Amino acid sequence: MTVIAAALWRGVAFALLWWTLAEGRTENWGLGLAIIGLATLASLRLLPATALRLSPRGLLGFGTFFLVQSIRAGTQVAIMALRHRLDLAPAMLELPITLPPGAARIWLANTLSLLPGTLSVDIGATHLRLHVLDRRLPIAHEVAQVEARIAAVLGMEK
Amino acid sequence: MTASQWLPLAVLASSLLPGLLIFALPEERIGLRTALNLFGAVAKLTLVGVLLVGVQAGNTYSVGYTVLPGVDLMFKADALALLFVSLSSVLWLLTTLYAIGYLEGSPHRSRFFGFFSLCVTATMGIAMAANLFTFFVFYELLTLSTYPLVVHRGSGAALRGGTIYLAYTLGGGALLLTGIVWLHSLVGQVEFTHRGVLSPLSPHYADQLRMIFLLLIAGVGVKAALVPLHGWLPNAMVAPAPVSALLHAVAVVKAGAFGIIRIVYEIYGVEFAQSLNLLLPLAVAASVTIIWGSLRALAQDDLKRRLAYSTVSQVSYITLGVALFGPVGTIGGLVHLVHQGIMKITLFFCAGNYAETLGTHKVSEMNGAGRRMPATTLAFSIAALGMIGAPLTAGAVSKAWLSDGAQALGLEWVGWVLLASSLLNAAYFLPILYRVWLKPAPARWPQEHSAAQGWRETTWLLLLPPLLTAAATLAAGIYADSEFSPLAWAQLIARREYLTPVP
Amino acid sequence: MSSGLVYAVVGVLLFVLGAAGMLLLPHLLRKILAFNLLGSGAFLILVGLAQRDGGVDPVPHAMVLTGIVVAVAATALALALLRRLHALSGRTQLADESADE
Amino acid sequence: MSAVLEVASALLLVAGAAFYLAGTVGLLRFPDVYARLHALTKADNLGLGCVVLGLSLQAESLAVAVKLLLIWPLVLAASATLSYSIARRADRLGITPWQGKEDR
Amino acid sequence: MTALEWPLALFLLANLLAALLRAARGPTAADRMLVALLFGTGGVGILLLLGRAGGNPALVDAALVLALLAAIAGAAFARRAWTDGDADERRP
Amino acid sequence: MMSLTFDLLLGVALLWSAWHTLATADLIRAVVSFIVFGLLMVLAWARLDAPDIALAEAAIGAGLTGALLLDSVGHLRARRRPGDNG
Amino acid sequence: MNDPVYDVAPWLVLLPLAWAGLAFVWGPGRGARLALAGTALQLLLTLRLAAELLSLGGRRHAVGGWGAPLGIDLAVDGLSMTMLLLTQAVAFAVFIYARAYFTDRSADGDGHGARNHFWPLAGFLLAAMNALYLSADLFNLYVTLELLGLAAVGLVAAGGNAAQVSAALRYLLVSLLASGAYLLGVALIYGSYGTVALSALPLMSADAPLAVALAAALMGVALLLKTALFPFHFWLPPAHGGAPAPVSALLSALVVKATFYLFLRLGLGLFAPLGETIAWLPGLLGSAAIFWGSWQALRAQRLKMLVAYSTVAQLGYLFLIFPLLAPDGLALQAGVMQALSHGLAKAAMFMTAGVFLQVSGRDAVADLAGVAGRLPVTLFAFGLAGVTLMGLPPSGGFLAKWLLIDAALAQGRWGWAAVVIAGGLLTALYVFRVVRQAFASTEARPPLAPVPRTLEWTAFALAAASVLLGLRGMEVLHLLDVGAAS
């Protein structure tokens, strides 16, 4: 059941993508359909339907959070870079993570790489190795926040 | 295709096809190989006989094939061609017989006889070539087909001899080719024609024609062993005796001498060549070769080397005859083409017999050989006397005509050259005759073999050919005036060349 | 000076740079890189010259597409050979060119 | 409407350029590979995001606008993954982060 | 249509050129690779601006492909090429 | 005017990266410079109104060739292991 | 353009591509029969095309029906026809040979790679050559050149040992550099004239822009590089001498001829006016090639190296024709005759070298002692091929030499004739160096591996053909006279 549902969802998503790419043109739609089918098949092969179950609300929340944070991140780095005197206090940190291994942790790591001041360096069994630009900032807090957001998207309570 | 067209081709094919078949034969098919060889030789003789009769009756035999625009492969069997053709085909038969006996049991005989036949084919081509292009084609083919024969034994000396042979002959070929193409670019294709074809050319070209003459003569002079182009000949002596016979009597040096005849008579024409002042230098070169070859022969202890230098000397008689601007000298030269062939082949057959039976290669080892091998030695003696020019032999006839020719021109020095040469001939042949007949035989010969069958001396196959050619030497001397003698034929040619009554 | 001409001139310099690199640099990988530069230079000249009056010419576009694929094929083959050579002999340069045997 | 959009679009484009500049400056000034990765993943990506958004505001059709916007997450995902890969590799190869002058 | 595309494209290109300095300086191979990645994102931006400026919508596709594929080189770099930090360059 | 400046600047960048490709001592640097060069070529094709080529260059030149070259560099730098003689 | 006769020319490109692809799908080491059948068909088609050419004159085929300058034209005239014939004939013989050569016995000698991938690579090679001879479009010619170069390199490298790979790499890089220069030439031509179709391009005039002159120079140098004319020959001996024998045969006999053909075609056509002013240059380089190549062949230790250097020298003859090109056509005829006879003879020679290698496992010239008695057919084939190379009668090489000397003397240009003559003698030196060694008798008679008769006889057949070509000169020249379609 879940497979069919996932196939449908993804098929629709890819169809939307196709529509976007094709800029709304519809000639040779047969070819388009075949390609959408292929993409869906590949997707199902590569990401089994059971792997992820996303909560739309969580996703929305994450999206806004991410947007805001990434603007913050960009601004912060920009300020650091453009400031007359380079004022950095970099460090390598090891922070414990609570998210289950797999996609969730990767997501976390990637998100952190894009968020202010942090850069994921290594995902360990229990800890996440992070490089921070300024260790004086509340890194741990932010990481926890992101973890919570991701847990919400995945429907897990932290 | 008419008979006049296919006869020349058939003459070529009668040795070419057996040759190609022999290549394909396995080594041990001796009987079939022998049969092919003999069949080819006999067939050729028959065809040549037909041609002889026809040509004497005034028929012409020619056939051509266009290779490039304005360049034809052309054959014609005229009187001059037949002189050479008949000599070669007769001697081919004898040499083949001899070679069958000589090489019995030795390796690579299919290869040997294959190339042997190719060699004869090339000689036929040279003889019947109707233009310089065709002549050159077969001239080079002759070089290529003799090389494997020269190196047949594969020893270091043989390989060295072969290399020297190639260096000379291919170099000569290159000169010849240059001359031929040059001539071609001047006058286009020219067929061999009695009295030459170049005389109508404007005097403007005289210098070029002299250069071309030099190139052409140098090209064929290599094979004719004109000094200083003779160096290959003594070195090629390492080859088996039948090959030496082929080189000296049947094919190679004869091809060179024949080429000189064709070039002087039928390209330039004697009158024209004379008008370009080309003949005297040629006569001088021939004379130098005659004397030089004899002098060198004197110094050789190795029998075959002595014979080789003798060839250097004797072949230039032909050239000398050609260079003697006049019918008498011409006849002398032409007839010597044949006479030298039969005499020299006898000598080489005999030398081979001595080496095979007694293991003697050197003159100094030949004491008393006449008692051990009387028949061989008899043949050897007749040929040697012929070479000296003793009366009743073929050699006497040629020498007489040559000195008459010289006298007719008033070239006294040529007479002296001939006389000196005869004396030198005697000086290097008579001591041999003395040794073989009059000195006592040694206790042991260097390496004695007794023939399994035949006489005590050696097998029939080795004995018959020299006896026959020795007999021919005598016959050509004694019956020189008969209708089909070489002399008569040479007179026929000279008649056609000079279009004047000939003595 | 139209932009086509600018790129054509740049292409010339790239071509020459690549050619000199192919001749002078000993390391094979660099020769391969130099070949790619040379190729890009030629492509730029082709398109740049054809469009130096500002118009768009689809014919050289198609030719360059062909050329790019050919260049990739050649590069891949060269890399394969280079890696094989390295695996067999440890060399990444051609032996001295005067050695004949 | 379109005037507003144009102004917004122009502002976004300029902001994007500014972020790009910051990224480049960061790349040049930051002391080690990790810090430079920060600059690259954050400033440049934001710069691209601004440009994409700015351009999509002027897009002639919705599909085109979405297509433009689509680029951004793609670049983000790739960029995050690559920065992780490179940082991890650097870490494994034993490159230690610059610790600031006071720590030396 | 704003007239901003050209100046911005030029600006971004100048940016990239400046970044080449980093490529020249290094010190690690990764630093150079970062420049390549910067060229990827910068290139996407410039392509989009050029597409708009020249009225060539197809360049959006090119930008998309560039965005997708620039990552490959980076991945190959991290996975395959950068296997041993150049000894002389391995300094903090 | 602006576009001409852009072209000239891009030309300089192309030449610079090309020069670096050939002149740097280190292989990886050379390859990375080459990838940069490829990316700049994409822009050049875009400027020449050749989106087809820009697409192909982006996909093949900057992507695949770059990956292939990097992979090869890694291969060449790896020490030869026993049994690696093919 | 609607031809009254159905046009077979394009099949000569499609067929080898098809069998190459199918042979690849069939699997490693397979496809020999397919290749042979395909090549036989090509040979028949080529013969038919030649017959049509003789009766109807030059042909032109507008691919896609567009016609130049928009589309690509294929064109056949006498010159390309002779080359096409040579290509199919030699390839057919080499393929018969290769089928017997690449058996399991050769596993240790000549590399598994060669055995496994010979057929598809050879198919691409053949397609490239045919396409090159047919093409009348400069850019299309560029693609065929690349196809040709890569196929040749692939074949050289397929043997798989370090020397072969190294030789292949050098070959590849040279080939790529040359292709790049050629492509730049095409770009300049397109920039100057707006088209690359040969039929639409004007002949280069005296006031042609500098770009056209540069294009001519670049393309000329590119083709000389690919043809390995001295001093660009350095890549050839290791590549041709190191490859497996059937590959060497294809490369030396055919591949270098293809680029020579193109050089000739452009030199006679598009760039003729320029060619007249600097025609002495290729002639001079050709002379140098003759002397240098022969000298190196004399010194070579390995037989295949000797034969490869012989190719360097023999290619020199092809370029001697340029200073002698004249309306009488002698030089052109000489060039074509030389290309044909060298193609046949050189293939035969490499094939005999392959036999020696397979039989004894070694190919040092010194190891050939005594081979004459044991491999008479092969030695005979070598000798016949040598006769052609030396230019001795009645071979095709002889006709070429004759025509060349004739052309030189007709124009009173002695030097070139002397070069030809001297070159022939030098050739004799190295040919007989081998033959002499083969006739040497040795005590040591190492065991010889049995070798399929096919190997010996295919080599022999080609060598004999090269000699017999001398008797069919008229046909060749007649075919050569067929002009291009208007």
Add this chain to the structure above:
Amino acid sequence: MNRALRAAVVLGAGLLAALLVAAILALPVPAVRLPALVAAHLPASGVTHPVTAVLLNFRGYDTLLEVAVLALALVGLLAQSPPRELTHAPSPGEPVLPLLARVLVPFLILSAGYLLWAGAHRPGGAFQAGAVLAAAAVVLHLARLWPAWDRPGRGLRLGLVGGLLLFLAVAAALLAGGTLLRYPPQLAGTLILLIEIGLTVSLGLLLAGLFLFLAEPRSL
């Protein structure tokens, strides 16, 4: 290479550059203009994008040979890779790249399809599509989700040259009708699309093969 030769090469290169630049700057605009011809014949070509029309119709023969070049390079490359043991089965190593690959690859396939589809009327086409497909394979390989290729099986071999063979078959069929690659106008679009589909798959495999047949799985 000795110093003098190096100097000569550098000098020669400089001279060549100067000559070329001078030649280019002085070159007049040619008389023949193909763009007009292309535009005039575009309606009959079966596609509306001029570059695709040139690539697959007007100069389709070039393209045919070019595909052959690519296939040939792969065959040559295969002849180079010695038989080897693939000890490396697809195994998760570092997990971040694989996730990206899993997400990205379907999108790459979609993009490839889009480019293929776009080729008929806007920039795009089989080459670009094939390259994107190949990129997908390479990403999968780099993420260790797909092993390097060893000796290809018959299916893969067919895939590798299938595009070429299909192209050849179309060419042969048209040639049998009289002229090489002369599409009947009403079928041109369909045939070109057919060829492009075949080419996309084959080019994708070929380009991927260039990487995957060479790639050696090494433990990192």
